[in-house]
Amino acid sequence: MxxxxxxxxxxxxxxxxxxLHDKIDDSVFAGAKDTGTISLYIHIPFCRTLCPFCCFNRYLFREDKARQYFKQLKGELDLYIKKGFTFSDFYFGGGTPTILMDELEGFIGYLKANFSVKRISLETTPREVNRENIARLKAAGINRLSIGVQSFDDDIVKAMGRPFGPSEEMKQQVLMAQGEFDTVNVDFVFNFPGQTIDQFKADVQTFKELKIDQATFYPLMASPHKKSALERRFNRVDITEEKRFYDVILNELYADDCKASTVWCFSRGERMIDEYIVDFDDYIGIGAGSVSIVGGNFYVNTFSLDRYGELLSRDTLPIVGWRKLTxxxxxxxxxxxxxxxxxxxxxxxxxxxxxxxxxxxxxxxxxxxxxxxxxxxxxxxxxxxxxxxxxxxxxxxxxxxxxxxxxxxxxxx
Ligand SMILES: C[S@@+](CC[C@H](N)C(=O)[O-])C[C@H]1O[C@@H](n2cnc3c(N)ncnc32)[C@H](O)[C@@H]1O
Ligand code: SF4
Structure with missing residues (x-):
C-alpha cells in the first residue's frame, strides 16, 4: 500500500x-562546471547478442561501427573539455564496454592524459571475463568490475535469452575476477517472468557462498513495449510478486555481514558502488543514449548511432532533449x-x-x-x-x- x-x-x-525541449540552451553549461564534482558516464552501446529484456540503448556489434564510435566518443569528450569541465570519477556502462579491449584501453589512456583519474568502474558480461581481460583491465586501472550474471540458474539464463553459461562456468569467471579489483560486483535480476522464489533464493545463497564483494539486485523493469514483448515470449510480468522477491534479499542479506550501499546493492565492507547518481549530485553522460543531470538540468543524447556521428562531425554536442527542472x-x-x-x-x-x-x-x-x-x-x-x-x-x-x-x-x- x-x-x-x-x-x-x-x-x-x-x-x-x-x-523535453529538443534544443538545449547553451547557458546550461555556463555555471554548471562550478557546481561541484561531476562524474562522467561513458556509454558503449554494442553487444555480441541482444537480450530481449534489456532496456538500454544497444546495437549488435560491428567492429567498424564500434571503432568509429570510440573515435566519436573522444570528440564528444573534447567538447566538454573545451567548455572547461573536468572529471575524476568515471563509469563505463553498456552495452558491453569490453567489446573492443584495445579501443577501451586507448580511451582510458585518453582520460588519463586529460584528467587526474581517481576511480573507474566498468560493466561487462561473464563471457568477457577471462585471465587476459582481467590483466588488461587491471593494468588500465579499473577499480570496480561489474559482471552481469542476472542469475546462476541455467533455466532462467536461457529464458532471458542470454547465451552465457552454464552457471558453473559463470561462477568460475566471477571467482577469477574476485580479489583482482577493489570491488567486484555481480548483477542479478529478480521477478523475471517464470522465475520462482526458490530459484532466486538460490541465487542470493550463491552470492553469499562465493563471497563476492558486492551484488546488485535489479527488479525487472519493463517499459510498456518491453512488457508486451516479454509477455508474448514468456509469462505475465507480475508486479504484485515483486515484494516477495525483495523480502528474500532483506531476509538473507540485511542482517548478514553485508551492508546496503543502496536499496538494490549489498556490499561486504566499504565498497565502491555503481550508482554515480547516488555518489554525485551531478553527472554527465557521453555516448549514444546517455542522459545527464547538471546544475538542475536534465538532458538526453541522441540514441541513433548515425545521428550521433553526424552531430559530432559538426562539433556539436549530440543532445536531443533537455529540460530545466523546477x-x-x-x-x-x-x-x-x-x-x-x-x-x-x-x-x-x-x-x-x-x-x-x-x-x-x-x-x-x-x-x-x-x-x-x-x-x-x-x-x-x-x-x-x-x-x-x-x-x-x-x-x-x-x-x-x-x-x-x-x-x-x-x-x-
Ligand atoms: C546494461 S547492463 C550491462 C551489463 C552487461 N551488458 C551484461 O548484460 O552482462 C547492466 C545491468 O542492467 C540490468 N538490466 C538490464 N535490463 C534490465 C531490465 N529490463 N530490468 C532490470 N534490470 C535490467 C542487468 O542486471 C544488467 O546486468
Ligand atoms: S543485458 Fe547486457 S548483454 Fe544483454 S543486451 Fe543489455 S547490455 Fe547487452
Whole structure:
C-alpha cells in the first residue's frame, strides 16, 4: 500500500522527464562546471547478442561501427573539455564496454592524459571475463568490475535469452575476477517472468557462498513495449510478486555481514558502488543514449548511432532533449536519489538548496517519518521497512527513463 502510493507519486514525477525541449540552451553549461564534482558516464552501446529484456540503448556489434564510435566518443569528450569541465570519477556502462579491449584501453589512456583519474568502474558480461581481460583491465586501472550474471540458474539464463553459461562456468569467471579489483560486483535480476522464489533464493545463497564483494539486485523493469514483448515470449510480468522477491534479499542479506550501499546493492565492507547518481549530485553522460543531470538540468543524447556521428562531425554536442527542472523537481530528485543510497545528509541538502529539508520538503519528510520509512535528524536514514517502498520509487523512476529511451529508440532520434 505504502509502496504503491510512493510508486505512484514517483511515476507522476517521472513522467515530467518525458517532456523535453529538443534544443538545449547553451547557458546550461555556463555555471554548471562550478557546481561541484561531476562524474562522467561513458556509454558503449554494442553487444555480441541482444537480450530481449534489456532496456538500454544497444546495437549488435560491428567492429567498424564500434571503432568509429570510440573515435566519436573522444570528440564528444573534447567538447566538454573545451567548455572547461573536468572529471575524476568515471563509469563505463553498456552495452558491453569490453567489446573492443584495445579501443577501451586507448580511451582510458585518453582520460588519463586529460584528467587526474581517481576511480573507474566498468560493466561487462561473464563471457568477457577471462585471465587476459582481467590483466588488461587491471593494468588500465579499473577499480570496480561489474559482471552481469542476472542469475546462476541455467533455466532462467536461457529464458532471458542470454547465451552465457552454464552457471558453473559463470561462477568460475566471477571467482577469477574476485580479489583482482577493489570491488567486484555481480548483477542479478529478480521477478523475471517464470522465475520462482526458490530459484532466486538460490541465487542470493550463491552470492553469499562465493563471497563476492558486492551484488546488485535489479527488479525487472519493463517499459510498456518491453512488457508486451516479454509477455508474448514468456509469462505475465507480475508486479504484485515483486515484494516477495525483495523480502528474500532483506531476509538473507540485511542482517548478514553485508551492508546496503543502496536499496538494490549489498556490499561486504566499504565498497565502491555503481550508482554515480547516488555518489554525485551531478553527472554527465557521453555516448549514444546517455542522459545527464547538471546544475538542475536534465538532458538526453541522441540514441541513433548515425545521428550521433553526424552531430559530432559538426562539433556539436549530440543532445536531443533537455529540460530545466523546477526547484521542487530538483529537490525531489535529490531526495529520491539519496534515499536510494540509504541516507540523506540534511546539512548538504540545506547547502545545496538554501534552506533545510524540513521547510523545503515538509510533506515528503512528514510522510516518510510518519510511516517509519526513514528516520533521523542530521542524517535521514532509510529504515528496513522503508527499503521496499524506496525500491518501488526507484523502479518507477527508472521505468520512466526506460519509456523515454524506448520513445527515442523507436524514433531513432
Ligand atoms: C546494461 S547492463 C550491462 C551489463 C552487461 N551488458 C551484461 O548484460 O552482462 C547492466 C545491468 O542492467 C540490468 N538490466 C538490464 N535490463 C534490465 C531490465 N529490463 N530490468 C532490470 N534490470 C535490467 C542487468 O542486471 C544488467 O546486468
Ligand atoms: S543485458 Fe547486457 S548483454 Fe544483454 S543486451 Fe543489455 S547490455 Fe547487452
Amino acid at each position: 505504502l509502496a504503491n502510493l510512493s510508486g505512484w507519486v514517483t511515476r507522476r514525477e517521472g513522467r515530467k522527464f518525458l517532456k 526547484e521542487r523537481e530538483n529537490q525531489r530528485y535529490y531526495l529520491l536519489t539519496k534515499l536510494f543510497g540509504m541516507e540523506l545528509d540534511t546539512g548538504k541538502f540545506a547547502q545545496r538548496f538554501g534552506a533545510g529539508i524540513e521547510t523545503k520538503l515538509r510533506a515528503e519528510l512528514f510522510f516518510l517519518k510518519l510511516f517509519g520509512l526513514a528516520g533521523g535528524k542530521d542524517k535521514i536514514r532509510v529504515t528496513r521497512k522503508g527499503m521496499y517502498p524506496v525500491s518501488v520509487m526507484m523502479r518507477e523512476f527508472f521505468t520512466s527513463l526506460n519509456n523515454l529511451r524506448e520513445l527515442y529508440i523507436e524514433e531513432q532520434t
